[in-house]
Amino acid sequence: MDGPPARSRDALVFSVLDSEIRLAILDALYDRTVVPGPFSGETSYSSIREAVGIDDSGRFNYHLDRLTDEFVIKFGDAYRLTERGREIVRLRRTGTLTEDPRVAPKRIDSSCYLCGERVEVFYANGFVVTRCPSCSGAVDTEIFPTGTLSALPYPPSGVDGIDIETVFERVHQRYMCVYRAMARGFCPTCGHDVHVTLPRRENARGEPDLLRHVTHDGLVVLACTHCGQHRVTNPLSATDDRDPMADYFIDRAVDPGWDRLATALSWDVDRRADGMVFETDDAVRFVVDEELDVTRES
Ligand SMILES: [Zn+2]
Numbered sequence: 575m576d577g578p579p580a581r582s583r584d585a586l587v588f589s590v591l592d593s594e595i596r597l598a599i600l601d602a603l604y605d606r607t608v609v610p611g612p613f614s615g616e617t618s619y620s621s622i623r624e625a626v627g628i629d630d631s632g633r634f635n636y637h638l639d640r641l642t643d644e645f646v647i648k649f650g651d652a653y654r655l656t657e658r659g660r661e662i663v664r665l666r667r668t669g670t671l672t673e674d675p676r677v678a679p680k681r682i683d684s685s686c687y688l689c690g691e692r693v694e695v696f697y698a699n700g701f702v703v704t705r706c707p708s709c710s711g712a713v714d715t716e717i718f719p720t721g722t723l724s725a726l727p728y729p730p731s732g733v734d735g736i737d738i739e740t741v742f743e744r745v746h747q748r749y750m751c752v753y754r755a756m757a758r759g760f761c762p763t764c765g766h767d768v769h770v771t772l773p774r775r776e777n778a779r780g781e782p783d784l785l786r787h788v789t790h791d792g793l794v795v796l797a798c799t800h801c802g803q804h805r806v807t808n809p810l811s812a813t814d815d816r817d818p819m820a821d822y823f824i825d826r827a828v829d830p831g832w833d834r835l836a837t838a839l840s841w842d843v844d845r846r847a848d849g850m851v852f853e854t855d856d857a858v859r860f861v862v863d864e865e866l867d868v869t870r871e872s
C-alpha cells in the first residue's frame with residue numbers, strides 16, 4: 575500500500591503560515607519596512623519582537639526561523655520581507671481570504687444599457703453587481719438576480735468604508751485595465767497568454783460555453799491559458815485605449831469605465847463572416863475580428 579503522498583512545495587509553504595505569531599511577524603515587518611512606499615527597507619530584530627509582543631526569545635526565534643528564506647530575509651542584524659512575504663500581507667489586507675461583507679442595493683445615477691432605467695448596485699459574495707430593476711438584464715444564471723447587467727469580483731477591502739457609488743466607479747475602472755491588458759493578449763494576473771473567443775455566427779447563446787450565461791450578443795470571452803482567469807466583456811470597450819475606439823470615445827466625451835462599457839453595449843450588434851459588427855447611435859459602424867482588431871467602416 576502506498577503511504578500518504580509527499581507534501582507539495584505549495585502545501586509546505588502554506589503550512590508555514592499556519593500560525594498567528596508568524597502572521598503577526600509578517601505584519602510587523604511589513605508596517606516597518608514597506609508602508610507607505612513600494613521599496614522595502616529593513617528593521618531590527620528587537621523592533622519586530624516588541625511589535626509582536628513575545629517575551630520568550632526561544633519561542634519567538636523559532637517562529638522567525640520558520641519564516642526565514644521563504645518570507646523573511648536576514649541581512650546582518652536586520653530583517654526584511656521577500657516579495658512573497660509582502661504579497662501574503664497584501665492578500666490578507668484585501669480581506670479576500672476571510673471577510674464577506676454585504677452592501678444593500680442602492681439606486682445610482684447611471685443608466686441601464688438595455689432600457690435606460692437607473693441602475694442599482696450592491697455587493698455580495700465578493701461581487702459588485704450592477705442591476706436594472708426594470709428589465710431582464712444581460713446575465714442569466716441563478717447566482718445573480720434577474721436584471722443583472724454586470725457582476726465583477728472585487729475584494730472586501732474595496733467596499734469597506736467606501737460609498738457604493740465610488741465602488742461602482744472604481745470597479746469598472748479597474749476592470750477596464752484588466753480588459754485592456756487581456757485584449758492586448760496577456761493576463762494581468764499571471765502574465766501568460768490570453769485566448770480570445772468571439773461567439774459564432776449562428777446560435778450565439780451557448781457558443782462558446784463561457785457565454786452560456788449571458789443574453790447579450792455584443793460580448794466576447796477573454797481567457798488566460800495558464801491561470802484560467804476568464805472575462806466576458808464587450809470588445810469595443812476593451813480596446814478603448816487604441817484607435818479607432820479611443821478617438822471615438824474621446825471625441826464624444828464618453829469616460830473610461832462603466833460609461834464606455836454601457837455605451838458600446840447599447841449599440842446594435844450583428845455578425846458577419848469577418849467578425850462582429852456594431853452600429854452606433856450616430857450611424858458609425860465598427861467591425862471586430864478574431865484578433866480583436868477593430869475597423870471603422872463609416
Ligand atoms: Zn434595463
Ligand SMILES: [Zn+2]
Nearest residue numbers: 761764798801
Ligand atoms: Zn492568468
